[in-house]
Amino acid sequence: MTLTKNIFTGEYSYSIDSKNRVNIPSNFRNCLSSDNKKTFVITKGLDSCIWVYPLIFWKKIENDLKKLSSISNTNRAFIRNTARYASPVKFDKQGRINLTNVLVEYASLDKDASIIGMINKIEIWNPSILDKVDKESSKIKNDEYDELANKIII
Amino acid sequence: MTLTKNIFTGEYSYSIDSKNRVNIPSNFRNCLSSDNKKTFVITKGLDSCIWVYPLIFWKKIENDLKKLSSISNTNRAFIRNTARYASPVKFDKQGRINLTNVLVEYASLDKDASIIGMINKIEIWNPSILDKVDKESSKIKNDEYDELANKIII
DNA sequence: ATATATTTTGGGTAGATGTGGGTAATTTAC
DNA sequence: GTAAATTACCCACATCTACCCAAAATATAT
Numbered sequence: 001m002t003l004t005k006n007i008f009t010g011e012y013s014y015s016i017d018s019k020n021r022v023n024i025p026s027n028f029r030n031c032l033s034s035d036n037k038k039t040f041v042i043t044k045g046l047d048s049c050i051w052v053y054p055l056i057f058w059k060k061i062e063n064d065l066k067k068l069s070s071i072s073n074t075n076r077a078f079i080r081n082t083a084r085y086a087s088p089v090k091f092d093k094q095g096r097i098n099l100t101n102v103l104v105e106y107a108s109l110d111k112d113a114s115i116i117g118m119i120n121k122i123e124i125w126n127p128s129i130l131d132k133v134d135k136e137s138s139k140i141k142n143d144e145y146d147e148l149a150n151k152i153i154i
Numbered sequence: 155m156t157l158t159k160n161i162f163t164g165e166y167s168y169s170i171d172s173k174n175r176v177n178i179p180s181n182f183r184n185c186l187s188s189d190n191k192k193t194f195v196i197t198k199g200l201d202s203c204i205w206v207y208p209l210i211f212w213k214k215i216e217n218d219l220k221k222l223s224s225i226s227n228t229n230r231a232f233i234r235n236t237a238r239y240a241s242p243v244k245f246d247k248q249g250r251i252n253l254t255n256v257l258v259e260y261a262s263l264d265k266d267a268s269i270i271g272m273i274n275k276i277e278i279w280n281p282s283i284l285d286k287v288d289k290e291s292s293k294i295k296n297d298e299y300d301e302l303a304n305k306i307i308i
Numbered sequence: 309a310t311a312t313a314t315t316t317t318g319g320g321t322a323g324a325t326g327t328g329g330g331t332a333a334t335t336t337a338c
Numbered sequence: 339g340t341a342a343a344t345t346a347c348c349c350a351c352a353t354c355t356a357c358c359c360a361a362a363a364t365a366t367a368t
Contacts, residue, residue, distance in 0.1 A: 001244050
């Protein structure tokens, strides 16, 4: 069941087969707006996971990047990192997408994947790495984190 | 009988069946405003219980999270913690919702559940854990607690 | 007290979803 | 050019879930 279009939440376990196919939770597929149907953009995420953008969000990123001048070294590096690994994927009749080898290696993916909704994008993880990152992040609950937690009443 | 829309109070005992279904007190269901009907969002609460948000409250959280950039490590951790365990649920004709396995395990739920109104959300507890937490919390009536007690006249 | 309505609980089933594998089409390598 | 490898597209099956029905328990009205 889905709430807001193009907003993803929840955690799911899926398997990756020998063809690097991974299922996108039906929840997430049904969540796409009608102009978005069947297409995602996958790319390198931070924390060694794969980011999966719905088309509408990726277009916004493209648009923002377009405005950055390439004279600045920082800008150039940023654009390169963001654009380099991005590739559009369609899902098959069963709702699976094909991951690129580069991204599978980057995320150290093997047989199992944890897929989690991150509001405006999706993350694909090796479950054990996700666990590790999760434990580490609970240690760094710093002032900045507390400030966020106070601003956003949950 | 309900007072204000989307404001929950009271305590109830319900059973959880083999399909992880739990009834939402009819009181709480009738309390939902008309734009909220039939939908809640469940997620990990603090103190090992499950939090159940009415839609209207969760949308506010979604909206706040949507504005956070994922470049910041802290933002990413915060979004992940908040979004990861959240899943929308509709209740069936009988007024029950399906709990996810992850949340059932997190809250150590077995056969019985205590459901309590927490003003703008609902909490689902293992009754024995609720008892324990309740007893511990009566010990920590500290300065912070007193400060609150002065602000909120009861 | 009896009848009626509402609420809670339990279970069955059709349809949706996840997983694996095969084959044809396309690309890449040689 | 051909051969090998990769990709896209089917189909089949096992599993799960949303939905429906019905019994039991509780509350309300007569």
